[in-house]
Amino acid sequence: MRLNILKPLVILIIALGWSLSLCGQNLERAKELYKAGKFAEAKPIFKENIRKNPSNSSLNQWYGVCLFETGDYKDSEKYLKYAASRNILESFRYLGDLYYREYRFEEALEQYNKYLEHLMKKKMNTVEADMRIKNAERAAQMLRRVEEVQIIDSLIVDKADFFKHYKLSPESGTLHDYNTFFNTSSKNNSTVYQNQRGDKIVYGAKTAKSGYDIMTRSRLIDDNWGEEVVLPAPVNSSANQNYPYLLSDGTTLYFASTGEESLGGYDIFVTRLNLNSGNYLVPENIGMPFNSLYNDYMLAIDELNNVGWFVSDRFQPEDKLVIYLFIPNIEKKIYRGGDETRARSLARIDAIKDSWVKGANYKPILEKIYRIGNVGEENMQKGDFMFPVNNRITYTTLEDFDSKEARNLFIKAQDIRKLIRETEDKLQQLRKEYASAQDKKGIGQQILKLEQSLLNLYGQPEELDARSRAEEIAYLIKLQNQKKNK
Known part of the structure; x- marks a missing residue:
């Protein structure tokens, strides 16, 4: 009788041991996947384990990271916060990265500083933490000074030939593909800007270190291009500089750089040539919403029609870019509404309609711009032009x-x-x-x-x-x- 009772108990114990062993094996497998960066494969295993053991701080850390790395930012916060409350070192860094990605820069700074504090206590390398703190401080400052810009249209295009969608008037010069313009097979990922007169070009070109610097050339009397001139510091630096655009004054230069003052990848900068000294002023990051945590570049302004373009790979597949068409402000207009959620939305360009001025009619501007390059001057109505009086009024005939x-x-x-x-x-x-x-x-x-x-x-x-x-x-x-x- 006793043997009949003990037999099921033994089977249960063996089954439980086998189940625990299997669970342990699966967890070890998840850890291996985690270390290899295979977060999508490790995630379901951690999810199952954390369901059984929700108070395990390491499991919360691992699962939170897997959620973050696979784009599930909203759900990752809960698990990373729990791990951080238990002082799991990497949870502070990941929480900071999460808040940074969501433009919650002050919260990101708080987590990065905690991360730095724990690294210092453990006498570990702090270079990475210092860099993150510096970027978050810069981003927080930019968010406080986000510019209110009327972004009147956007278009997702192929990365390879995005510049062809810039509808510049002839008075604003022309944009060209570097390899086509110079008839080379060097595969430079850069553009050439040629001014209205056709006697000057600025462009990005590969350096000996396989980076990019901004160069310029002038046309000679015999119609050939003169010697290539590298623009001096502070325009060019040890970072990449590319995608230049020169305003009609011949002194104001927009370009993209991956330097120290950039938030992520390329950021757009502006500088001016001091005609008296012949030197360029220290380039200034033009801030948000033009720049983001992603690559932003090739800002061009058509001064005749008072419109501008820039491109970004924010939230885009690898081979795509989004082009933004905007109305440049005569003077920088900083958002001072005090609503941080609104400021974040403007900075990220969550919806271009949110940037529109109430009552403004952008249709005539869009129709004018998108006709450029599609019809000849002879087919345009006599007196048809775009003359912006201010941000809300644009004249198209002399009778206006x-x-x-x-x-x-x-x-x-x-x-x-x-x-x-x-x-x-x-x-x-x-x-x-x-x-x-x-x-x-x-x-x-x-x-x-x-x-x-x-x-x-x-x-x-x-x-x-x-x-x-x-x-x-x-x-x-x-x-x-x-x-x-x-």
Whole structure:
């Protein structure tokens, strides 16, 4: 009788031991997968083990990391916080990374500082923690100064030829693929910007260390490109510098860099050439929302149409980019609403509609921009142009002007633009004739004269546009005040 009772008990004990052994083997397998970075495979095993032992701090750490590494950020926080409460070292780093990714930079700093404190107590290397703290501090400062920018459209495109979707007006220059422009098979992942006059290019080119630096060349009288000139520090550095764009003033340079002041990968910077000293000013990170924790680059501004573009690989597959079309602010407009959730949304560009000005109509701007390069000038309506008066008002015909003085200034600017184009065409023709001309001296003198004439003309349309804009705004304010006083 006793043997009949003991037999099932023995079987139960053996089965339980076998189950515990199997569970232990599975856990060891999960640890191996974890160490190998195979988090998706390790995750279900840790999940099963933590269900049976929810208070195990190591299991919470391992499972939380697996959730984080497989993109399940929301659920990972619970397990990482529990592990951190038990002082599991790596949980502080991962919690910091989680908050950093979610733009909760102050919370990220708190966790990174705890991580640093524990490393110092254990007398371990703190370089990695110091770097994370520095990045989080910089990101937190950027978030506090996130710019309110009207992002009026976005487009997901192939990474290989994204620049073809930039619809720049002829007055703003042109963008080219490096390998096509220089007819090379070097496979440079860079672009070439050529100015409106066609006599200067800036581009990113591979260095001897397989990084990228920004170079420039000028066109010679014989129509060939001159010697390559490397832009000096502080533009180029030991980091990668690429994707330059030069404004029409010839001194303001936008470019992307992976340097110390970048948040993640490439960030967009701006610098200016000091014409008196010939040196560039220290580049400035243009901040959020243009820059993010991902790669952001190739900012270009069409000053004639008052629109800009930049690209980012934030939240995109490896072979895709998103292009953002925006309206540049005349002066930087910092968000000061005090709502941190709103600030994060603006910085991440969660929804472009959130950046739109109430009552603004962007359709005419979009239609104008996306016609560029698709139809010839001859097919456009006479007088069809885009003249932004401010962030809410854009004129498209001369009849839109209320101020006669502003209208005349705008017409004068357009006339000078036409003269510039005609002079450039004539200059281009003379340069071609120069190569095979017998009387090079005579043609050379004509070229120099036209070049000097262009130097005098450049900048005048932009100055007249600014005066026209100011005059129109002043007149509109005057009319508004008159209506109020009636």
